[in-house]
Amino acid sequence: MTEPTPQPDRVVQIDINAPITQVWDEITKTGRIQRAVYNTVLDGELRPGGRLRYYSPNRKRVFVVGEVKEIEPPHRFVHTYVMTLNPDPPTLVTWELEERDGACRVTLIHSGWTDAHKTADKTAAGWEEILGLLKAQVETGQIPLKTRVMYGVMGLFSFALPKTTTVDYADRQGW
Amino acid sequence: MEPDDLDPVWRALANPLRRRMLDYLKEGPMTTSELTERFPDHTRFAVMQHLKVLEEGNLVVPRRSGRKRFNHLNAVPIQQISDRWISRYQRDWAEALVDLKEKLESEQPPKDHARETS
Numbered sequence: 453m454t455e456p457t458p459q460p461d462r463v464v465q466i467d468i469n470a471p472i473t474q475v476w477d478e479i480t481k482t483g484r485i486q487r488a489v490y491n492t493v494l495d496g497e498l499r500p501g502g503r504l505r506y507y508s509p510n511r512k513r514v515f516v517v518g519e520v521k522e523i524e525p526p527h528r529f530v531h532t533y534v535m536t537l538n539p540d541p542p543t544l545v546t547w548e549l550e551e552r553d554g555a556c557r558v559t560l561i562h563s564g565w566t567d568a569h570k571t572a573d574k575t576a577a578g579w580e581e582i583l584g585l586l587k588a589q590v591e592t593g594q595i596p597l598k599t600r601v602m603y604g605v606m607g608l609f610s611f612a613l614p615k616t617t618t619v620d621y622a623d624r625q626g627w
Numbered sequence: 628m629e630p631d632d633l634d635p636v637w638r639a640l641a642n643p644l645r646r647r648m649l650d651y652l653k654e655g656p657m658t659t660s661e662l663t664e665r666f667p668d669h670t671r672f673a674v675m676q677h678l679k680v681l682e683e684g685n686l687v688v689p690r691r692s693g694r695k696r697f698n699h700l701n702a703v704p705i706q707q708i709s710d711r712w713i714s715r716y717q718r719d720w721a722e723a724l725v726d727l728k729e730k731l732e733s734e735q736p737p738k739d740h741a742r743e744t745s
Contacts, residue, residue, distance in 0.1 A: 460656045463699035465688045467632075559688065580703050584710065596710065601724050608728070 456566030465559045466583040470590045472549050472556040476526030478590055479547055485509055487595050488586035490578075491603040492516070498523055504531055505622065513610060513617045517627035518542065533562070534627065536617045540569045558583060633711070636704040639684030644669070645677050649686060649700055656690070656697035 468475055478486065482494050489506065496504030498520055506516040514536050522530040529547040534540065543564040550557045560579050585595050615621055639645055651657060651665055663674045678698060681687040688699045
């Protein structure tokens with residue numbers, strides 16, 4: 453077998469006009485809906501080696517699973533990433549937050565891609581949207597109407613999601 | 628006129644050479660040397676100056692990977708521009724869809740699968 457060929461990292465960045473701690477609290481918030489991250493609920497043990505999951509709001513589905521690699525409040529949050537919709541080999545997500553002229557610069561690096569990953573392009577597009585929503589959520593306390601509509605529609609069709617997104621399946625995989 | 632978060636983005640986009648640089652970076656991150664090779668009529672210094680303006684507009688994010696420093700296209704500011712002017716036109720259909728969803732849900736008893744929605 454030939455080794456998979458490495459692919460470039462995906463890097464997206466946004467400046468948010470808010471204190472760094474507020475942005476940090478939003479992205480590491482557990483047990484409550486993160487509206488910027490596709491209306492999911494992050495849960496797990498946020499310490500190195502801890503498992504994490506991004507659930508649907510009703511906790512019946514799991515969309516992303518991973519293991520925490522680094523967590524340094526309020527600057528750095530690194531975890532492995534597997535999308536249950538299309539379970540490719542794990543990639544690595546790095547959130548970097550830095551203070552910059554009273555604002556917070558957020559850099560998201562999604563790395564570890566190879567040509568064996570099918571989800572590469574789709575996921576990269578998603579981060580741009582997520583960072584835009586994070587800015588809206590933190591600065592104004594709300595997200596655009598079109599996104600809320602999208603979440604409503606996604607919720608209506610959750611019955612059509614593949615079995616790999618069920619909590620049962622994730623448990624059996626040891627995710 | 629008030630200064631605006633997006634001013635540096637407009638400034639960065641206002642130059643055809645810089646827009647061409649973004650077109651190349653859309654295909655994947657490149658080192659400054661790789662990018663300079665695409666513009667034989669321009670010096671490395673000129674390319675670096677243009678990259679600096681793109682960085683100020685947050686359209687390019689430099690990032691070290693191993694021993695190389697790559698320039699990554701960051702499309703977020705372009706999306707912000709789109710959201711700012713397009714979202715008002717999306718309100719109408721978005722509101723219509725919300726109304727439709729509420730109307731349908733109030734008329735129909737929920738089926739089994741519909742209960743899964745939050």
